[in-house]
Amino acid sequence: MTAPPVLALDGISKRFPGVQALSDVDFELRRGEVHALVGENGAGKSTLMKIVSGIYPADRGTIRLDGEPVDIDGPLTAQRLGISTIHQELFLMPDLTVAENIFIGRERRRLGLLVDDRDLNRRAGELFERLGISLDPRTKVGDLTVAQQQVVEIAKALSFDARVLIMDEPTAALTESETEVLFGLIAGLKARGTGIVYISHRMEELGRIADRITVLRDGRCIATLETAETELREVISLMVGRRIEGEARPRPPSGDRRVVLRAEGISTKGLLRDVSFELREGEIVGFAGLMGAGRTEVARVLCGADRAESGRIYLRGEPVEIRSPADAARLRIGYLSEDRKRYGLLLDQDVGFNVTLSSLTSYVNALGLVRDSQVREAAQTYVDALRIKTPSLRQRTSNLSGGNQQKIVLAKWLAKDCDVLIFDEPTRGIDVGTKEEIYALLNDLAAAGKAIMMISSELPEVLRMAHRIVVMCEGRVTGVLDNADADQETIMEYATRAGDHGGIR
Amino acid sequence: MTETKAVSAQERALPRLSGGLLRRQLQQVLAFASLIVVMAFFSLASPNFLTWSNITGILLSTAVIGILALGTTFVIITGGIDLSVGTGMTLASVMTATFLVTWGWPLTLGVAGGIAFGALMGFVNGFNVAVLKIPPFIATLAMMLIAQGLALVISGTAPIYFNDVPGFTAISGGSLVPGVPNAVLILFVLTALAAVVLSKSILGRYTFALGSNEEATRISGIDVAKWKIVIYTLAGAFTGIAGVVLAARLNSAQPALGLGYELQAIAAVVIGGTSLQGGKGSIVGTIIGALIMGVLVNGLRIMSIPQEWQTVVIGIVILVAVYTDILRRQARAS
Numbered sequence: 017m018t019a020p021p022v023l024a025l026d027g028i029s030k031r032f033p034g035v036q037a038l039s040d041v042d043f044e045l046r047r048g049e050v051h052a053l054v055g056e057n058g059a060g061k062s063t064l065m066k067i068v069s070g071i072y073p074a075d076r077g078t079i080r081l082d083g084e085p086v087d088i089d090g091p092l093t094a095q096r097l098g099i100s101t102i103h104q105e106l107f108l109m110p111d112l113t114v115a116e117n118i119f120i121g122r123e124r125r126r127l128g129l130l131v132d133d134r135d136l137n138r139r140a141g142e143l144f145e146r147l148g149i150s151l152d153p154r155t156k157v158g159d160l161t162v163a164q165q166q167v168v169e170i171a172k173a174l175s176f177d178a179r180v181l182i183m184d185e186p187t188a189a190l191t192e193s194e195t196e197v198l199f200g201l202i203a204g205l206k207a208r209g210t211g212i213v214y215i216s217h218r219m220e221e222l223g224r225i226a227d228r229i230t231v232l233r234d235g236r237c238i239a240t241l242e243t244a245e246t247e248l249r250e251v252i253s254l255m256v257g258r259r260i261e262g263e264a265r266p267r268p269p270s271g272d273r274r275v276v277l278r279a280e281g282i283s284t285k286g287l288l289r290d291v292s293f294e295l296r297e298g299e300i301v302g303f304a305g306l307m308g309a310g311r312t313e314v315a316r317v318l319c320g321a322d323r324a325e326s327g328r329i330y331l332r333g334e335p336v337e338i339r340s341p342a343d344a345a346r347l348r349i350g351y352l353s354e355d356r357k358r359y360g361l362l363l364d365q366d367v368g369f370n371v372t373l374s375s376l377t378s379y380v381n382a383l384g385l386v387r388d389s390q391v392r393e394a395a396q397t398y399v400d401a402l403r404i405k406t407p408s409l410r411q412r413t414s415n416l417s418g419g420n421q422q423k424i425v426l427a428k429w430l431a432k433d434c435d436v437l438i439f440d441e442p443t444r445g446i447d448v449g450t451k452e453e454i455y456a457l458l459n460d461l462a463a464a465g466k467a468i469m470m471i472s473s474e475l476p477e478v479l480r481m482a483h484r485i486v487v488m489c490e491g492r493v494t495g496v497l498d499n500a501d502a503d504q505e506t507i508m509e510y511a512t513r514a515g516d517h518g519g520i521r
Numbered sequence: 522m523t524e525t526k527a528v529s530a531q532e533r534a535l536p537r538l539s540g541g542l543l544r545r546q547l548q549q550v551l552a553f554a555s556l557i558v559v560m561a562f563f564s565l566a567s568p569n570f571l572t573w574s575n576i577t578g579i580l581l582s583t584a585v586i587g588i589l590a591l592g593t594t595f596v597i598i599t600g601g602i603d604l605s606v607g608t609g610m611t612l613a614s615v616m617t618a619t620f621l622v623t624w625g626w627p628l629t630l631g632v633a634g635g636i637a638f639g640a641l642m643g644f645v646n647g648f649n650v651a652v653l654k655i656p657p658f659i660a661t662l663a664m665m666l667i668a669q670g671l672a673l674v675i676s677g678t679a680p681i682y683f684n685d686v687p688g689f690t691a692i693s694g695g696s697l698v699p700g701v702p703n704a705v706l707i708l709f710v711l712t713a714l715a716a717v718v719l720s721k722s723i724l725g726r727y728t729f730a731l732g733s734n735e736e737a738t739r740i741s742g743i744d745v746a747k748w749k750i751v752i753y754t755l756a757g758a759f760t761g762i763a764g765v766v767l768a769a770r771l772n773s774a775q776p777a778l779g780l781g782y783e784l785q786a787i788a789a790v791v792i793g794g795t796s797l798q799g800g801k802g803s804i805v806g807t808i809i810g811a812l813i814m815g816v817l818v819n820g821l822r823i824m825s826i827p828q829e830w831q832t833v834v835i836g837i838v839i840l841v842a843v844y845t846d847i848l849r850r851q852a853r854a855s
């Protein structure tokens with residue numbers, strides 16, 4: 017081997033209060049290489065990359081760039097050294113334009129004061145052209161879709177001419193065609209010698225674009241593998257430390273299942289047009305469709321977050337009015353948002369509080385005082401039942417991993433004794449091992465007679481979990497399939513029936 | 522069966538609880554320690570400081586700000602702010618005077634009316650914030666101006682004296698407990714009450730939930746608008762009580778007084794470790810914060826430091842208190 021690797025990490029360790037996040041991790045990135053970093057949530061991928069990008073200092077270990085030891089003492093230093101990061105969460109300013117966001121802090125000025133907007137837009141335009149992106153630099157970022165914002169974030173990172181580019185779940189919010197564009201960008205960067213660290217939960221992507229794969233588990237480096245010589249199944253089992261079962265399909269529901277919730281002709285001012293479907297006891301109904309098909313909008317109507325303009329909702333045959341989330345909660349309809357941090361959790365409060373938030377009124381005595389021992393007992397029951405990994409009920413929710421946070425939101429609705437549960441992308445941003453646990457939980461909940469609506473953009477997940485599948489496109493239901501009649505191709509066909517609004521007869 | 526289960530759950534929770542107790546209450550402990558340090562300093566600096574009459578004097582002068590700060594604590598923990606407590610207090614005392622002096626209502630009814638009027642102002646604030654969705658800063662700023670103006674209009678810009686209302690001044694000046702002025706007693710009782718409500722009641726839990734993440738709280742099925750109105754109304758009731766206590770102490774409703782009290786109340790809350798971002802805070806902290814300010818003003822006066830400098834010192838104390846809190850949080854995060 018000749019040239020030193022562009023990035024070499026040697027014996028990196030990092031401790032957080034109560035957790036050894038990283039122990040003695042080695043990692044190496046060559047020029048022009050895409051090196052995937054995989055592991056369950058909490059395995060330490062993000063922590064490792066935050067150390068490289070200067071957000072956390074390492075407790076021990078050395079970082080070398082092109083063979084030179086470097087001291088990365090902050091994000092600015094990292095940027096100056098040519099390390100750019102595309103974070104999982106977007107850090108963009110919605111009220112500024114695309115170009116302003118990309119070049120913030122690097123604007124060329126006129127008369128020392130005024131920002132030269134023309135120059136800004138021209139440079140952004142050149143960058144987009146080089147990267148093959150079609151976006152107007154003058155658009156306000158707030159007016160873009162999440163996927164387009166992601167593209168802006170990527171363009172921003174690339175505008176630094178980085179020698180090391182870290183991508184944390186870059187495709188999580190992208191559609192298939194947008195993912196293709198991104199892969200094209202990555203190929204171009206590789207050719208120019210940029211080293212790319214690629215963090216992703218989407219195993220199927222890795223086979224396509226990663227040259228090597230490093231597996232982290234519990235803060236340790238388990239293995240580094242050449243993708244070409246590796247079975248993905250092997251990677252997954254290294255990640256979770258156990259074998260994962262193959263492609264299963266749900267058993268068809270047995271016997272007569274009573275309809276719990278029936279939606280009839282739901283339309284909203286925005287997207288939804290005449291949406292009708294049924295949720296039955298003990299059944300998981302998958303909602304499939306492309307981004308923007310209106311699945312989340314349906315969920316938000318059912319949980320009272322948004323109002324429908326017309327249409328009716330029946331609960332066990334009785335018409336009900338859902339005007340607010342408080343109404344929905346009274347009717348025992350629980351909603352697990354795709355955006356847990358925004359709509360699901362009180363991040364700076366503890367686990368016990370979050371679990372019992374919705375059901376708090378049932379632990380109150382006549383004086384309006386909360387019976388703390390009952391709250392603790394109830395919270396502990398659900399923490400145990402859902403196997404939420406937390407040092408104690410007093411732990412701040414923000415300190416838990418995504419999968420455990422998701423379980424806390426679920427626990428909150430189970431504590432409220434909900435019998436209609438709406439899961440919006442229940443496994444988004446959750447690692448493979450915890451995914452399996454969430455699937456098992458969903459099956460248990462269905463077996464216990466809950467009516468479950470599961471919105472998912474991952475077709476294998478829908479096919480594996482859902483007894484029936486409602487397919488939506490552009491705010492309408494275009495098909496309702498039994499699992500036995502469904503495969504990925506059929507679902508995609510219904511999901512792309514734009515213009516053909518007759519639905520399935 | 523359920524009995525044993527409850528016990529085991531408690532046993533599980535107990536060791537964890539005691540372990541984290543000191544760290545979680547650190548801000549209050551720090552605030553309390555600073556209070557002690559400040560008091561020790563003044564005791565050494567002046568023999569007149571640590572006397573019973575001076576201490577009750579400090580408590581008496583802290584009572585009104587303290588009562589206002591109690592209500593303000595709730596509002597600030599929701600992530601809101603209440604700028605109307607100062608002039609609202611003035612209007613409540615003018616209304617109390619109107620009820621008792623002008624209209625000749627019986628004492629208890631008039632006092633209850635004054636407190637209820639405060640609560641009504643809080644209710645309007647809550648309605649404007651929760652239903653009309655006016656930002657709390659603007660809604661309560663408007664109420665601050667409205668209350669200031671109304672207090673002057675209703676009183677005819679002149680103080681109203683309670684000379685003909687027997688027993689009224691005893692509300693603040695009397696001593697149900699020997700040696701302790703009633704105003705101080707009222708502060709203590711309300712503090713205990715507020716502490717229980719904030720830490721033990723469902724209202725308190727929802728106060729923290731609102732400040733942590735209002736949208737998640739709403740999606741969790743909690744009637745956010747209703748609870749916000751309740752919280753602002755509660756703050757208004759405290760404002761009303763402060764109005765009565767102040768009026769009783771001055772034996773008059775002073776329509777020009779009150780502006781600036783809201784900022785002192787907010788300062789007490791912030792020195793006590795409550796975060797203006799919401800989701801975090803305590804009643805004990807607020808009272809210690811109010812006492813620190815009271816002790817500083819009193820101590821500096823005893824040391825014959827001009828009044829102009831007292832506010833400078835309090836400003837510096839606010840900066841130091843908030844910066845220590847930031848340091849502490851950074852230390853915990855890393």
